[in-house]
Amino acid sequence: MNGKIGTSQAAMLVVTTILPTAIVVLPEIIGTYAEQDSPLAIMMATLLGVGIAALIGTIIRYNNGVPFLDWIGARSSPLLATLLGLLLLQFYLDTSATILREFVNFVKDTVLLNTPITVMTTLILVITIYMVRQGIECIARVNSLVILLFLFFIPLYTFGLAGEMNVHRLLPIFDHSLSTITLASLTPTSWMSEVAILLFLAPYLKSPQKARLIGYMGLLFVFLMMMFSMITTMMVFGPQYLKLTAYPGFSTVGIIQIGRFVENLDILFISYWVLAIYLKFSIFLFATVECFKQTFRVKSSRPFIGALGLVIALECLFTWSDPAKLNIYNKEGRFLVFILFNVLLPLAVLLLTGLHQAKNKRKGCET
Amino acid sequence: MKKKQQAERKKESDPEEKSIPAPLQLNASLEANLQEISKRIGQSSDVVFRRFTNESLSSLSLAFIYIDGLVNSEIINRNLLQPLMETFTLKSDSIATEAAFSMIKDQMLPVGGVKEGQTVESLLGLLFEGYTLILFDGIQRALAADTAGWEKRSINEPTSQGVIRGPKEGFTESMRTGTSMLRRRLKTSDLRIEEYKIGQRTQTGIALVYLNGLASESVLAEIRRRLNSINTDSILESNYIEEFIQDGGLTPFPTMQNTERPDAIAGGILEGQVGIIIDGTPFALLAPSTFFNFFQSSEDYYQRYDISSFLRLIRYSAFFVSMLLPALYIAVTTFHQEMLPTTLLISLAAQREGVPLPALAEALLMELTFDVLREAGVRMPRTIGPAISIVGALVLGQAAVQAGLVSAAMVIVVSFTAISNFVIPSLAIANSIRLIRFAMMLIAASLGLFGIMSSLIVLLIHMAGLRSFGVPYLSPMAPMTPRYLKDIFIRVPLWDMTTRPMTNLGKETRRQASNQKPKPQEDQQQQQNQQGGNSS
Numbered sequence: 001m002n003g004k005i006g007t008s009q010a011a012m013l014v015v016t017t018i019l020p021t022a023i024v025v026l027p028e029i030i031g032t033y034a035e036q037d038s039p040l041a042i043m044m045a046t047l048l049g050v051g052i053a054a055l056i057g058t059i060i061r062y063n064n065g066v067p068f069l070d071w072i073g074a075r076s077s078p079l080l081a082t083l084l085g086l087l088l089l090q091f092y093l094d095t096s097a098t099i100l101r102e103f104v105n106f107v108k109d110t111v112l113l114n115t116p117i118t119v120m121t122t123l124i125l126v127i128t129i130y131m132v133r134q135g136i137e138c139i140a141r142v143n144s145l146v147i148l149l150f151l152f153f154i155p156l157y158t159f160g161l162a163g164e165m166n167v168h169r170l171l172p173i174f175d176h177s178l179s180t181i182t183l184a185s186l187t188p189t190s191w192m193s194e195v196a197i198l199l200f201l202a203p204y205l206k207s208p209q210k211a212r213l214i215g216y217m218g219l220l221f222v223f224l225m226m227m228f229s230m231i232t233t234m235m236v237f238g239p240q241y242l243k244l245t246a247y248p249g250f251s252t253v254g255i256i257q258i259g260r261f262v263e264n265l266d267i268l269f270i271s272y273w274v275l276a277i278y279l280k281f282s283i284f285l286f287a288t289v290e291c292f293k294q295t296f297r298v299k300s301s302r303p304f305i306g307a308l309g310l311v312i313a314l315e316c317l318f319t320w321s322d323p324a325k326l327n328i329y330n331k332e333g334r335f336l337v338f339i340l341f342n343v344l345l346p347l348a349v350l351l352l353t354g355l356h357q358a359k360n361k362r363k364g365c366e367t
Numbered sequence: 368m369k370k371k372q373q374a375e376r377k378k379e380s381d382p383e384e385k386s387i388p389a390p391l392q393l394n395a396s397l398e399a400n401l402q403e404i405s406k407r408i409g410q411s412s413d414v415v416f417r418r419f420t421n422e423s424l425s426s427l428s429l430a431f432i433y434i435d436g437l438v439n440s441e442i443i444n445r446n447l448l449q450p451l452m453e454t455f456t457l458k459s460d461s462i463a464t465e466a467a468f469s470m471i472k473d474q475m476l477p478v479g480g481v482k483e484g485q486t487v488e489s490l491l492g493l494l495f496e497g498y499t500l501i502l503f504d505g506i507q508r509a510l511a512a513d514t515a516g517w518e519k520r521s522i523n524e525p526t527s528q529g530v531i532r533g534p535k536e537g538f539t540e541s542m543r544t545g546t547s548m549l550r551r552r553l554k555t556s557d558l559r560i561e562e563y564k565i566g567q568r569t570q571t572g573i574a575l576v577y578l579n580g581l582a583s584e585s586v587l588a589e590i591r592r593r594l595n596s597i598n599t600d601s602i603l604e605s606n607y608i609e610e611f612i613q614d615g616g617l618t619p620f621p622t623m624q625n626t627e628r629p630d631a632i633a634g635g636i637l638e639g640q641v642g643i644i645i646d647g648t649p650f651a652l653l654a655p656s657t658f659f660n661f662f663q664s665s666e667d668y669y670q671r672y673d674i675s676s677f678l679r680l681i682r683y684s685a686f687f688v689s690m691l692l693p694a695l696y697i698a699v700t701t702f703h704q705e706m707l708p709t710t711l712l713i714s715l716a717a718q719r720e721g722v723p724l725p726a727l728a729e730a731l732l733m734e735l736t737f738d739v740l741r742e743a744g745v746r747m748p749r750t751i752g753p754a755i756s757i758v759g760a761l762v763l764g765q766a767a768v769q770a771g772l773v774s775a776a777m778v779i780v781v782s783f784t785a786i787s788n789f790v791i792p793s794l795a796i797a798n799s800i801r802l803i804r805f806a807m808m809l810i811a812a813s814l815g816l817f818g819i820m821s822s823l824i825v826l827l828i829h830m831a832g833l834r835s836f837g838v839p840y841l842s843p844m845a846p847m848t849p850r851y852l853k854d855i856f857i858r859v860p861l862w863d864m865t866t867r868p869m870t871n872l873g874k875e876t877r878r879q880a881s882n883q884k885p886k887p888q889e890d891q892q893q894q895q896n897q898q899g900g901n902s903s
Contacts (some may be wrong), residue, residue, distance in 0.1 A: 006846065111702070111817045123814075127821055131828045138831040141845035145827065257708075264705045267816060274820040 003137040004206040007214055008064045012147050013140055014195055014218025015225075017283050020276040021102055022222065022231050023249055029331055030230070031242025033184035034290040036169070037176045038230050038242065041184035046223040048185070050190025052343055053215025056196050059350055065208030068199045069294035077178045077355055082221055084345070085295025091341040092288040093308070097315035098326060100124060103277045104316065105323050107247070110270055111327050121313050124281065129309045131282040132289060139282050141155060153272060157232070160256030160265065165235040188226075192219060196342035199288040200294075285309060390486040396503035403487055404432060404500075416639070421452060424467045428504035437497040439516025440747075442478065447499060447512055450475045464505040471501070472510055480513030493569060519544070525627035526651075527794060528784050535753040537627040542572045543902050548629040549576055549644075553636065557581070563594055571602035572646035576632070581639050581876060586655055586836045591643055605628075605650040610645060612889045613654075615833045619802055621795035622835040624653040624660055631665045634796055638867050639876075642902035655835035659855045661793035662686070667858050683856065685790035692784045693734060694807035694819055697726045700750035702815030718774040727812035733781040734805065736763050860884075 005013070027038070034041045063071040069088075072082030088282035104120050112120065131139055176184075195215045202208050233242065233252045245251050249274075288308055293301040320326050394400050401416065417431040429451065433443060449473065460469070472481055482498070483489040485508050485892055490500050497515025517663060522544070525537030538545045546560050561575040573594065573774040577587060594611035602608060605625055613622045626632060627649045632642040635653040653660075662682045667675040699706055700715060707715070740759045747755055764782075767773045784804070791797040803826070810818035833840035843851035850866070853859040862883040867876055 009846070107817055111815060115814070123821065127825055130825060134828050134832040138828055141825070141831040141841060142827045143841070144847060145841075145845050263708050267703050267706050271816045271820045274817055275824050278821070278824045 003135070003250070005036060005140040005204050006206050007139040007210045008217070009144055010198070010201060010205055010214045010219070011217035013201065013283055014198065014215060015147060015221045016143050016276060016279045017194045017197050018191050018218070018222045019225055020273060020280045021099060022188065022226060024106060024247055025102065025330055026191060026226070026268070027230055027233060027242050027248045028246060028321050029187045030184045031239060031248070034176055034181055035179055035239035035242070036171065037173065037220075038175075038184065038234070038239070039180050039227055040174075042188060042223065042226050042230060044181060044185040045188030046219055048189045049195060049219045049222075050216060052193045053195045053198075053214055053219055055090065055343065055350065056345055057212025057215050058196060058200050059346055060202045060205075060208050060211035062350070062353065063202070063208075065202045065205055067203050067290075067294045067337060069291070071148045072349060075131065075356060082295055085291060088341060088345075089183060089288065089295055092284065092291050093311055094337075096281065096284040096312045098320060098329065099277075100283050100312060100316040101320040101326055103281060103298050105190050105326070106247070106270075109317070110250070111267070118317065121165055121316055124278070125309050125313050128282045128285050128306050131278070132305050134284050136201065136286055139279060139286065143279050143283075146272075149272065149275075153269065154228075156256070156265070157253065157269075160258070161232055161252065162238055165232065167235060169235050169356075170231065173256075182289065186285060186335045189329060190338035190342075192222070193338045193342035195219060196346060197283065197287050200290040203290075243296075270285050289314070314356040372539075390488045393485055393487065393490075393502075393507045393509060394457055395505055395507050397502055400487075400502050401432075404491065405818055407487065408494075409492060417448075419452060423453075424471075425462050427464060427467050430502045432494060432502070433499040433514060434497070437495070437517050438462055438499060438514040439534070442514045442516065443499055446477045447501070447514065450477065452500075464503060468503055468506055468508065468510075469503055476512055477503055478512040478514065482511045482513075484509050484511055487557075492564075493571065501567065502631075502729055522548075528626060528631070528665075528792070530626055530664075530666040530669065533666050534628070534630045536629065538629055538649040538651055540647050540649055541643050542574050545644040545649075545651060546574050546576065549633055549636070549642065552629065552633040553578070557635075557826055561591075565594065565597050565608070566602040567600045569601040569603065569647075573602070573608065573820070573847060574642075574644040576636060576642040576644060579641075581637070582641050583639060583837075586838070587641060588866070589836050590643075593887060602645065602647075604648045605643070605645045605652050608645055609652055614835055616827065618833055619799045620658065620830060620840070621661065621793070621799065622656060622833060622840065623652075624656045624793065625795060626652045626653065627651075628665055634665060634668070637878075638768040653866065655838040657835060657838060658796075658830060658840050659844070661758070661796040662791065663854070664792040668861070670719040672858050672860045679857060682790055682792065685794075686800065687788035689791070690803055691807060691819065692787070693730045693780055693804060694811035695816075696780045697808055698815045698819055700726045701812060715774075715776055718776050721771040722774050724772070725807060725812075726777075729777050729783070729809055731805075732837070733767075733773055734784075734808070737785050738779055 030038045030041050069081045069085045072084060103124060107120055108117060196243055198211055198215060229249050233248045238254050242248050250266045250269060253269045254264055257263040258267040289301045289305050292304055292308060413435045415433050415435055420426045422429050490509055493511040494500055498511040499514045501510040519541050522536045524535045524540055555577040559577055563573040564570045565573055596612045609623050615622055632651050632653060636642050639875050640653045668885050740755060744755050765780055768775050768778055777814055788797050807822055810822050830840050831845055839846060853864055865877055865879055865881045867878050
């Protein structure tokens with residue numbers, strides 16, 4: 001059921017594309033460099049992300065929701081579109097595999113310590129394939145509900161931690177140099193650049209002309225949530241703690257206690273997070289399938305969802321079996337890869353299209 | 368070749384299908400017609416054949432056929448037999464058969480409905496509906512007079528959907544009684560009742576009831592198409608129709624509502640839904656229906672909005688409790704003991720210390736026991752019903768705990784789950800949860816909270832993809848339409864429901880005038896004066 005999705009639904013999809021893994025992985029990476037100045041790094045990353053959203057939105061406005069690779073093929077040559085498609089397909093397969101691995105690693109570390117990774121990978125993959133087969137419209141609907149559900153957690157989180165927070169732990173501000181904050185903002189920028197997924201969601205947007213607005217809205221929400229999570233974590237534990245723990249956000253929730261009957265609420269937040277990460281993975285799998293469909297110009301992508309899922313699962317199990325390797329990739333490699341595919345490639349396409357148009361105009365004037 | 372073989376194999380394996388013979392035209396001979404009808408219906412003791420002649424009608428041979436028990440014998444005696452058997456004087460000495468037929472049809476039968484039939488099949492259809500057939504010798508047509516009158520159950524209070532405040536009458540098994548109950552409530556010329564006959568052997572009457580201009584044309588067309596495409600030999604209850612026409616054939620969730628309450632059907636029709644009344648059952652259907660419809664009760668509108676809203680929230684909570692509580696208990700006690708404070712954990716552990724079964728087996732045992740008790744309660748004769756309660760409460764509750772088979776906490780969990788299940792106003796969705804609960808328990812025992820969340824996302828995605836006659840099942844939440852949320856989780860006061868709360872089911876229409884919030888007269892005058900001042 002691949003119907004059209006509305007502007008707010010699409011903005012929420014952008015949120016889910018970025019937030020679930022960002023909120024788990026980024027605090028440690030940002031905190032290592034920027035400590036109490038981490039919010040500044042998030043701000044900087046968001047500003048860069050807004051620029052990327054503007055770029056992606058402009059491309060979608062140009063092509064008016066036509067499938068990205070079809071549009072490139074029509075504007076330049078089908079060969080170039082296929083080559084770019086293959087590169088993007090590789091990128092989306094890799095990204096989906098890393099998301100799946102992060103998901104599996106997290107569940108393995110926090111909830112199901114003894115369950116074999118293969119079982120978890122298979123289960124998650126089967127569920128996600130089902131989600132993708134149901135279509136982006138269904139994913140967008142459920143995504144809106146899951147994000148709304150998050151609003152119920154905020155008061156619990158805030159009031160539960162109110163007694164533990166100390167604002168002085170945020171001080172001193174501006175203690176780090178601009179270069180350090182820039183360094184800290186590189187990895188979050190790569191996360192923010194995931195807004196580029198809109199290129200493959202564009203054919204399903206009710207109003208592709210509002211793609212920029214969709215990107216801005218999504219990033220603004222991500223920014224607010226990241227700031228909320230970082231600031232509360234630092235106010236509770238202090239900036240040094242960010243460096244020491246793998247999942248500082250969940251550790252913070254872990255100290256919430258309601259009366260004398262409920263404590264260690266991290267499991268509740270982890271359960272919620274599981275919903276969100278399923279959606280994130282399904283959005284990426286959908287984009288991968290869409291990229292495959294456009295690259296190989298297949299009419300129906302349904303028979304290929306399972307096959308692509310299998311490739312992702314195998315990459316997840318064998319390429320990223322070492323969590324240290326994934327951490328290094330997130331810290332050092334991810335930025336380059338994401339900037340290349342989410343920023344430079346679309347930018348090059350936009351510039352080439354602009355040049356092509358200018359050339360055509362000149363030709364038109366000469367004749 | 369392979370396809371051909373498959374087709375042949377299928378043909379061989381299929382049971383023989385009895386072909387429906389072409390309609391048989393009536394014969395001019397009365398004897399032949401009687402023989403044919405007699406052959407078709409066999410030697411049934413309730414079928415009455417009555418032959419006679421009337422000298423006043425030039426000794427024309429006539430025959431009555433009716434089914435004893437389906438007809439009102441008083442109507443037959445007074446309005447058929449008496450006029451046709453009495454002697455009267457015609458203007459001329461003799462009368463032709465055709466003229467006698469017309470005279471009988473137009474002048475001699477003081478009966479509401481008189482139909483003409485030319486085929487044996489059409490006449491038999493009318494005969495089984497309580498008509499009395501009048502066959503003539505020498506003519507290939509017959510008359511059927513409406514003499515229907517059989518024993519019916521009187522209108523009683525609905526047994527499955529009782530209310531404290533509100534109408535106490537429920538549908539009966541008679542479709543006509545049902546449509547009349549709706550007519551009494553919806554006194555508008557826009558009310559339409561379309562009738563269908565479905566089931567080759569049962570010829571069950573189905574009435575499609577809707578308000579013209581309010582029900583969506585596309586929904587109506589879809590319902591008509593699905594009803595017309597039903598090809599079965601029998602329809603005995605509304606579930607037959609429901610299963611044949613509802614969306615999502617393999618979903619555990621119902622996509623049509625069923626109710627015994629005429630006020631619920633009238634309420635649905637007024638909100639753009641389409642009612643389907645089926646002859647032979649007091650349960651009528653409403654379509655299209657979204658997930659949230661199943662949490663609305665007629666009584667929500669018969670009591671104050673604040674208590675109705677509170678009860679709605681209770682019902683949604685009960686839905687989650689009923690579906691998830693045993694699974695959560697299993698997950699927490701098996702995988703996530705750290706969630707519980709030490710004192711509670713010790714208390715639970717002490718209770719479970721002597722229990723030989725793991726939490727899943729314990730929960731399954733109790734849940735299955737409850738389901739057995741529930742089923743027994745439904746089937747048991749009323750007189751020995753209380754025995755079941757005693758056995759359930761004492762033997763399976765207290766004694767099981769004392770014997771150390773189950774823990775007291777598990778009894779509480781299962782009891783609360785069972786009670787929560789009954790809070791949901793619709794039995795259809797309550798039954799769906801019963802099944803889902805077992806799946807949830809198994810998953811919770813294998814994968815803990817992660818498994819529960821994984822199942823929930825599957826359920827959510829499944830529900831987001833469901834449609835009821837084209838209407839998204841989770842609307843107006845997903846896709847979200849905030850202005851239609853006035854009657855979903857809470858119910859706002861009636862004066863604030865200016866548009867129909869579920870207008871996405873039908874057409875966008877206003878239900879009533881705005882600004883009807885009751886105010887003291889002085890305030891209203893002041894407001895009018897202000898408005899007058901502003902306009903001047």
